[in-house]
Amino acid sequence: MDSAMEFRLSAQQEISGEHRPLGRWLALALVFLAAIPITSLAQDEEKEWEYSLTPYLFLPIATEGTSTVAGTEADLDLDLSDVLDILDIAFATRFEARRDRFGILADLYYVSLSMDQGATLKPAVNPDLDLTATLNVDVDVRQGWLSLQGLYRAFESPVGARYPWAIDLSAGARWNYLKQEIDTNLRVDIFPGPGIQQSLGGTETWWEPVVGFRTxxxxxxxxxxxxxxxVGGFGAGGDDLQWGVLVGAERAFNDRHALRFGYLFYGIDYATYRADGRFAYDIDQHGPYLAYSWKW
Structure with a gap:
């Protein structure tokens, strides 16, 4: 196993508190989203929709926290090179449609990490015994989400201001996908067959409310x-809190193309119970953010 990730057994702890009702949050989010097109249609017919597509890249130079599968907790302390060594695929993009003060925002994110470690073992009782065993461990971690939010421009500086600025508020719902799976295979050379196989962990999905702010x-x-x-979660589906903060800038080349860059801070605190024990993902990450925006 990677030296940056060391498994240790820990006593199974109960998740404090019960999950807050999700229906109320989703109902409010859906009402907000449904009001966007209705309000937009009531605006001046001369106003036109504006669109933008922004693929982005997040490079976490530090990942810290814990990953828990079947009651077994692993400390995470990874730098960027560790993440790139175990990275299979990553994809992320944002889509925005806006008309005057109102709009819709969609955010899609997916990342897949995996490790495959093997070791040959000698029996501890009698090292001279002509017997060896091979232990293979596969770790598969995947995370993704798809969010849909309504946008509202709460403030915009007057026309002609020396440094124009604006404030946008957003609210909606986010669907989350999290997979943490550990597959082990133990084979002893004197016994034929595939060996002893075991799979721990699995996949969890949940909906949660999300609200946002940008200026x-x-x-x-x-x-x-x-x-x-x-910020999202608020206890829905087992996600106590999921948050992100971006500080950056946009360099526009013309009316249609722009480069966005900055520094992103991200965190998630998720926990639930499966049949094989506690399943949790509690990490904090930070690193550079780079994006290209195409507008039409």
């Missing part, structure tokens, strides 16, 4: 400073 100030005709934050 930007134009310091020049081509450069905008940006602060963005979103």
């Amino acid at each position: 930007g100030i134009e310091v020049s005709s081509c450069l905008t400073l940006v602060l963005r934050a979103d």
